[in-house]
Structures are given as structure tokens and as C-alpha cells.
Amino acid sequence: MIEVIERMKRKDPYEKEFHQAVEEVFGTVRPVLERYPDYRRSAILERLIEPERLIQFRITWLDDAGQVHVNRGYRIQMNGAIGPYKGGLRFHPSVNLSILKFLAFEQVFKNALTTLPMGGGKGGSDFDPKGKSDTEIMRFCQAFMMELFRHVGPDTDVPAGDIGVGAREIGYLFGMYRKLRNEFTGVLTGKSLGWGGSLIRPEATGYGNVYFASEMLATRSDTLAGKTCLVSGSGNVAQYTVEKLIDLGAKVVSMSDSSGFVYDEAGIDREKLAFVKRLKNVRRGRIREYADKYPNAVYTEADPQLDFNPLWDRPAQCAFPSATQNEISGKDAQNLLRNGVFLVSEGANMPSTPDAIDIFLANNVLYAPGKASNAGGVAVSGLEMSQNSMRLSWPREEVDSRLKTIMKSIHKTCLDAAAEYGKPGNYLIGANIAGFVKVVNAMIDQGIV
Structure with a gap:
């Protein structure tokens, strides 16, 4: 394990946030690796820290004064072993590969804890929405989606919002996706209620x-x-x-x-x-x-x-x-x-x-830890995906009830995993082990891919 982490740091020495996230998870799953030596023989650790797909692209857009601006766009499809990639888009000046890789890595295990069939991904841009007009944000989102649409879809990758990306941005992104693909599908979550969004999603x-x-x-x-x-x-x-x-x-x-x-x-x-x-x-x-x-x-x-x-x-x-x-x-x-x-x-x-x-x-x-306690957002995003697939909308009480049930289940899963490995009451170890085991077992079942 130490060798894997050191090799990762040598290959990507400037990705400090990503290193921190990997060390936190790997530092708690050693007992699992000792119990299941097949995990190491399958190079599971090495496979987990390499994104299945890392997409970087240029975004060119016009401001209201006619000035051309250039930003970087990203989508990291980290691990799809248990379902389509799922994770937010972040628009913020701090966005870089290290931050997005750490978020995508965390998302893999967070999504596994929800019990819903979702893989982990993340994306975004170093674009700053603050101080921009609605028209400028619309132009940027449209330019962003003109590249991203090639890589996402309801059975492939379903982005959501994050910092700097709310219902307004999701609307602009979806509008361009619908135009480019000529289809109305649940490719984004966090949509407005009138056209496919879910009650309780913002909350x-x-x-x-x-x-x-x-x-x-x-x-x-x-x-x-x-x-x-x-x-x-x-x-x-x-x-x-x-x-x-x-x-x-x-x-x-x-x-x-x-x-x-x-x-x-x-x-x-x-x-x-x-x-x-x-x-x-x-x-x-x-x-x-x-x-x-x-x-x-x-x-x-x-x-x-x-x-x-x-x-x-x-x-x-x-x-x-x-x-x-x-x-x-x-x-x-x-x-x-x-x-x-x-x-x-x-x-x-x-x-x-x-x-x-x-x-x-x-x-x-x-x-x-956030991968357990803040999983409610992606859980209801998963419920939004289900509603979109069935072309229906559940009432507020039903979505809230499902959210409570999911959070109660995550809590129990964390406690059970921690107790099984001799660390009763340690939610960090429980969350990491429970998410890790679910993802890794799916990867092994699907072979060396």
C-alpha cells in the first residue's frame, strides 16, 4: 500500500488534495486487504486511484462587452463499476485536476454507501460565475456543454450541480444538451421542478x-x-x-x-x-x-x-x-x-x-466523514434519475421519507462495518471500509477492465 501511494505522489506530485483523500481511505482499509489477499493480487489499489477516463477541454466564450475568454473544462469519470458515473460540476476559480480527482475519488465511495447503482465522477471549470450576468453565464454553460455532451448520457454519466452550479446553470447546460442530442433524457440532475427535477433535491x-x-x-x-x-x-x-x-x-x-x-x-x-x-x-x-x-x-x-x-x-x-x-x-x-x-x-x-x-x-x-454524512444530495439525485426514467414525480413526503431511510441505512452500514473490523463507533473507518468493499467486489466480478 505504501508503495502505491508513493508511486502516485511521484507521478502526480502537485495533486495534494487528491493525495490526502487517497491516504485517508487507504489508511483505513488495511484490515480488508489482509482479510482478502485477492484484492492486492488484482491490483485494486492501483486501479482505484486511476480515473477510468479523464477529459479536459477548452471553453471559449464571449462576455457582454464582446471580449473573448478562455477557461478549462474537466470531467473525471473515476469508477463506473456499480453504475453510471455520478457527481457534480463545480464552477470556481480554484478548480484544478487535484481538487476534481479528490472529489471524484470520494464520490465513488459516497455513492456506494447510498445503496443506489451509481459510479463516481466529478467535473467543472475554473470559470467564476460571481459578477457575471445571466447572459454571460448562459453563454459559458452552452460552450461548456458543446464539449461535454459527447461524454455524458443517462446510462453513461449523469452530472449534477456543485459549487457555482445551481438550477440556473443546470438549466442552461440541459438546454444545450437537448439541442445537440435532440432528445429529452435525464442526463443532468438538479433540474427545476417543472421539467424533471425532484422535490427535496435542493435540501x-x-x-x-x-x-x-x-x-x-x-x-x-x-x-x-x-x-x-x-x-x-x-x-x-x-x-x-x-x-x-x-x-x-x-x-x-x-x-x-x-x-x-x-x-x-x-x-x-x-x-x-x-x-x-x-x-x-x-x-x-x-x-x-x-x-x-x-x-x-x-x-x-x-x-x-x-x-x-x-x-x-x-x-x-x-x-x-x-x-x-x-x-x-x-x-x-x-x-x-x-x-x-x-x-x-x-x-x-x-x-x-x-x-x-x-x-x-x-x-x-x-x-x-462527508462521504457518509453528506451523501443525501447524491442519494436524491439518484432518486431524481429514477423518477426521470419512469417519467413521474414523487411527492415531497415520499422523497423525504426515502432520504431519511437512506441516511439511516448509511449510518447503520458504517457502524456495522466498523464493528466487524474491531473499531466500534468509528464512522470514518466504517464508511471507508463499507464503500471500498462494495466497489472492489463489483470490480473483481467484472474482471480486469
């Missing part, structure tokens, strides 16, 4: 994360009612994490964006959350405006010179990192513990550094 990642946290607390005969919760982010995942926490009687005291964070000791109620939704989804403003609207809240500007994030240095019992990768460092983890946090449930992908994870596990924190 699914945040809701699912809270459902998973509730299951963890239930193992200690506890609930979220009355708990003070720290939430990072203010996008889709964070908004619906806050909404469901309010539903279950918790008090949320923070939200953030790349500019900084707000701390509202009185709690973010439904009225304040509605303001954040309008601010972010309609006006596309900055979270600092929350403190202007509600003067009792304190806004703290992001300071890149600090070696910790002050958001995680506030009194609370539960933390829901829902912004981006590696947002909780080892020092942040220590601050969380010192302030009384005993549950961390990840809404973002890989938001905790390895040092932070080690601290959580060493201190008996209920720690849910």
Missing part, C-alpha cells in the same frame, strides 16, 4: 447531514433539541442544514462565506434564514450584510494570516462544516473541543484536515 445534502447527525446522537440516547450548533458556509448545503436544525429544535449561531462569518448568539431563526436565502440565492450578496440587517450579530472578516478560523472558536455542542475542503485544521479541532463540541458532521467534502480528524477520534467525538 437533500443539508437535510441528510442533519438526519445522519441525529442518528449518531441516538446512539448516545440524545437528540439535537436544545443543542447550540456552528455551521460554516451560506450556500445550498449550509442553508438547508440550518433549516433542518431549526426544525429539530437546535440553535444555529453561525454562517459564513469566503469573505468572513457572522456569529449570532441569539440564534438564526426562520426569519433570519429567509434573509440569508434571499441574500445568497437572489441578490448574490455577501454574508457581512447579515450583520447590517441584524445588528446584534457580529461579523468577522476572514484573515488569511491567522492559523485558525475564529468561527470554530465559539461555545457549542455540534459543528457542521459545510463550506469547503480543509476548513477545519488541527488547531480548529482543539478549539472546538475546548468550547464543548462533541459532534462534527461534515456537510462539505473533506472539510477536516487529517490532524483535525485524529483529534476528533482520539477524544471520542461523534465524527461523521
